[in-house]
Amino acid sequence: MRVLPGAVIGWDMSATLALGDALGVSPLAMAELLPVIEAVMVRKLNEELSANGGPGFRP
Numbered sequence: 001m002r003v004l005p006g007a008v009i010g011w012d013m014s015a016t017l018a019l020g021d022a023l024g025v026s027p028l029a030m031a032e033l034l035p036v037i038e039a040v041m042v043r044k045l046n047e048e049l050s051a052n053g054g055p056g057f058r059p
Contacts, residue, residue: 008042011041020034
């Protein structure tokens with residue numbers, strides 16, 4: 001995950017693709033699904049950061 005002070009900007013796609021490969025996920029499926037999943041995850045995490053009023057990540 002790539003984080004700037006106060007915002008998440010995206011996933012480390014090299015690591016994400018390596019994890020998918022290790023789990024046996026089809027490269028075609030990853031290419032189709034990961035951008036959509038990443039966009040939702042980034043948006044939701046940034047909403048959480050904004051709602052909590054802090055620059056730090058709070059799981």
